[in-house]
Amino acid sequence: MLSIIDYDAGNTFNVIKAFKYLGIEVQLTDNPEKIMKSSGLILPGVGAFGPAMETLEKKNLIGVIKEAVLVNKIPLLGICLGMQMLFEKSSEYGNHKGLGLIPGKISAIPEKSGLKVPQMGWNENHLKKDETDFEFIANEYTYFVHSYYAVCDKQYLISTVDYGVEIPAMVQNKNVFGTQFHPEKSGKVGLNILKTFSEKVVKQ
């Protein structure tokens, strides 16, 4: 079964609703055993990087998530802040270590004239990977709310959006996936991301 990692992330319930709507069974859990036995993992997230990593640490989930992904090869999808936490570090309000499952770091969106931070709204995805189950994201708009973004090598990009800088929208490193946007708030395309992750990426 798919597990949504329970660490009080703000968007957890909306993510659960989206899976329910799709008829995909999910469990909300912080139980290491259940996490290790999952077919796939979802790491939601809203808010600031530091406190979220602290919560994961307090719940002793960092090692569990890493082992599940690296040793048991369980596919994981990080959403918004959950995606940012997959990277090595972040400079949001001080320096914080991330899960380190995708090489790269999280930096502030550069302030340029005319661009408001946070980026809040629907932006158009540019496909950056030739062969991917998520090819359908090309030229589709998805919903973003964020002030920080991932800086990483282009080999990890599935799609990007333009917001003064090229912002990684969907990323992948082997069995680790992440979306900067909120699939649970991105209409049909967003639901399709969740569906594709659970049906094609996750082994049934």
Place this chain on the structure above:
Amino acid sequence: MLAKRIIPCLDVDNGRVKKGINFVNLVDVGDPATIAAEYEKQGADELVFLDITATNQERRTMKEVVERVSSQVFMPLTVGGGIKSVEDMQELLRAGADKISLNSAAVATPELITAGAKKFGNQCIVVAIDVKRNVEKDYYEVYTHGGKTATGIDALGWAQKVVRLGAGELLVTSMDKDGTKSGFDIELYQKLSALVDVPIIASGGAGISTDFTDVFQESTVDGALAASVFHYGEITIPDLKKILKNQGVNVR
């Protein structure tokens, strides 16, 4: 780049959408979830639910409305009306709202903006400002309580203040334009955009599709909100977006 947002606004009274809604295939249904789903199908970018319920008892049903809508409709939802505390905000956010809109409560208790922004992030806190030009004293005046109470507060200064306090977005209704169907108050939005750097949603005055084109081309607002023109099908969102696209406005 970021698309300009088209936002239908729904008045909810005791759990039902109050004004009659007249979609092509959907006549006068009062169920918020059904109407929200129809707007999602049409391509709305966001929905604003305004709770116009009079009593606290009935207000509890708003939570259920948000819960139900967010189980079926997967787009950003802003909820406003009668929110008076961080606990109220939390309840609605837990139920599935993405943003909380404060209007009269922000004027009465400006600290509420900061408290909400600190707890949930600036992006969660929308301050709705109802503005009417005070001709006698020559300034834009803030009104509260559904446009019934003049406050004597200068709207431009108030906008800057609420952003400093933590508002992540402004929903600005021109009462001079509201209901006139004569177009958005572009001058007001130009003035506001020069003063604040958070997203601004224009509201009040939409009558025909080109009103939207005008406000997007002549000001830097991020979204435009309307109620009756969408509810009664005078403007349909797919048509509107086609027109906007043809005019070079970036829409989804």
